[in-house]
Amino acid sequence: xxxxxxxxxxxxxxxxxxxxxxxxxxxxxxxxxxxxxxxxxxxxxxxxxxxxxxxxxxxxxxxxxxxxxxxxxxxxxxxxxxxxxxxxxxxxxxxxxxxxxxxxxxxxxxxxx
Amino acid sequence: xxxxxxxxxxxxxxxxxxxxxxxxxxxxxxxxxxxxxxxxxxxxxxxxxxxxxxxxxxxxxxxxxxxxxxxxxxxxxxxxxxxxxxxxxxxxxxxxxxxxxxxxxxxxxxxx
Numbered sequence: 001x002x003x004x005x006x007x008x009x010x011x012x013x014x015x016x017x018x019x020x021x022x023x024x025x026x027x028x029x030x031x032x033x034x035x036x037x038x039x040x041x042x043x044x045x046x047x048x049x050x051x052x053x054x055x056x057x058x059x060x061x062x063x064x065x066x067x068x069x070x071x072x073x074x075x076x077x078x079x080x081x082x083x084x085x086x087x088x089x090x091x092x093x094x095x096x097x098x099x100x101x102x103x104x105x106x107x108x109x110x111x112x113x
Numbered sequence: 114x115x116x117x118x119x120x121x122x123x124x125x126x127x128x129x130x131x132x133x134x135x136x137x138x139x140x141x142x143x144x145x146x147x148x149x150x151x152x153x154x155x156x157x158x159x160x161x162x163x164x165x166x167x168x169x170x171x172x173x174x175x176x177x178x179x180x181x182x183x184x185x186x187x188x189x190x191x192x193x194x195x196x197x198x199x200x201x202x203x204x205x206x207x208x209x210x211x212x213x214x215x216x217x218x219x220x221x222x223x224x225x
Contacts, residue, residue, distance in 0.1 A: 043216030103156040
């Protein structure tokens with residue numbers, strides 16, 4: 001799987017959009033970009049994933065650059081409950097039973113009042 | 114919404130004792146995982162399990178560890194003789210044939 005780079009920490013005001021970047025310059029054409037988050041002392045939680053088109057769900061939006069070398073997770077109206085560590089993970093389209101998601105340090109997002 | 118459930122949520126055990134952590138993965142899922150997270154550290158992969166056998170394991174998963182799926186619903190992690198450094202949050206996870214992995218809330222193990 002391709003390596004990802006994320007800033008160690010960010011902060012955001014409550015109610016504003018939080019934009020979390022991820023660099024994955026070595027991504028290959030059959031790899032998806034996945035985002036998870038971990039709220040303090042809880043299990044990682046799936047947020048969203050995409051291949052090359054922008055994606056949106058009830059939690060967030062994912063913007064992937066045209067060259068696919070970077071992406072941005074957008075929380076459109078951050079709340080205090082969005083304070084968490086956010087992980088960007090790249091994975092193969094299909095890796096069968098041998099797929100092992102690998103978590104780096106992620107970005108610690110603090111949403112303040 | 115279906116979820117991965119883990120028990121116990123917190124366990125304190127004496128060094129050298131055996132511990133079994135239990136997980137009920139989401140019912141139609143095929144792939145099962147255990148991860149751990151030492152306080153303040155990254156989430157680390159331990160083992161993956163598919164078709165009733167281990168498919169991958171990390172260096173952490175040594176002979177002290179074992180996994181089992183004794184029936185159609187439970188997935189267990191056993192630590193045979195716990196050490197102080199086994200103190201961590203242990204996460205179970207599962208996925209179907211698709212892409213998304215779902216994690217449980219974790220079992221916090223404290224070895225004293």
